[in-house]
Amino acid sequence: LAKTTQPISMDSYEGQEVNITCSHNNIATNDYITWYQQFPSQGPRFIIQGYKTKVTNEVASLFIPADRKSSTLSLPRVSLSDTAVYYCLVTIYNQGGKLIFGQGTELSVKP
């Protein structure tokens, strides 16, 4: 049974690169990983999605190693406005798209 695990919290400083890792056992090659960002009093917002190697968009990168037992969200040069909770989501394709959310990582960016 797939499960996702993330660190509960992380601290960083403005301008640093932040890497948040999500561990997910027993996922198949066609299962994919999505990351969401959530600010207080708002619903989560999509950041990035992928299922292998590396994906990059204008706000983040997603690294998935060959063994697919983890994935890493990378935020380049964070600012104070990146302070939020970040959720990892694994979608299990051969279980009808079963959704498995991590518990969220609370990122605090300090000046």
Next chain:
Amino acid sequence: DVKVTQSSRYLVKRTGEKVFLECVQDMDHENMFWYRQDPGLGLRLIYFSYDVKMKEKGDIPEGYSVSREKKERFSLILESASTNQTSMYLCASSPPTSGSLDEQFFGPGTRLTVL
């Protein structure tokens, strides 16, 4: 601009009341979801729907039911509210899974307190 709206931001109900949480999306999405969010537990899926009049149980459906009579509207019903259903409820929608991108769009949430 993509939009998911929820009928209330804050709601206070009494134990035993029947509670309706409404969600509307304007993106013509097939898929809609209801989650609850609790500290330390993240998001947990209650129910989802892949089409009008279709519903599927999520991970924690006990004590809840849903209704999807129209494509744009997905309602969560607490038949007899209890204090352990005090939580933040989030609705989301997404287009059909295409294999290329599966992004869920979330509403702002309804914070329900059951006294």
